[in-house]
């Protein structure tokens with residue numbers, strides 16, 4: 001049965017009185033969002049972090065681990081000077097996170113919709129794009145929560161060596177590129 005069948009009222013399923021077609025569609029949208037939000041993280045495509053390193057990516061030092069406090073934001077570039085990125089230490093564990101509580105992550109800040117820079121909104125624990133308001137969750141591998149983008153933010157693979165956090169790879173294609181390594 002189609003939504004049109006329902007809405008046209010052929011006597012099989014009727015809306016409650018006073019509820020118009022637009023409201024029914026809005027309810028459907030909200031229910032869809034709610035059910036998506038309730039899905040466990042493993043329901044989404046996962047990008048295998050350990051496989052990123054050692055595939056032609058440079059290794060660069062970002063910051064000493066001891067200097068990265070909860071709430072820190074450290075801007076850097078990776079894998080080259082044309083690719084701005086942001087390291088975050090969240091107040092919670094994160095997929096692909098390293099360090100204390102697996103709370104340190106990093107992402108390309110070029111929105112996967114049209115390449116505008118995203119910024120970290122600490123009060124919401126989200127990376128937000130001001131161009132068309134896509135919102136990406138840094139604790140969930142950069143997956144989009146709402147907005148126009150169709151891909152997660154590319155996540156920068158990190159490790160710790162000699163007490164220093166290093167960038168060693170990228171999961172996902174950086175906006176505007178055919179390959180991440182030029």
Ligand code: FES
Pocket residue numbers: 111112113114115116129130131132133134147148149
């Ligand atoms: S460029 Fe980020 S949402 Fe459009």
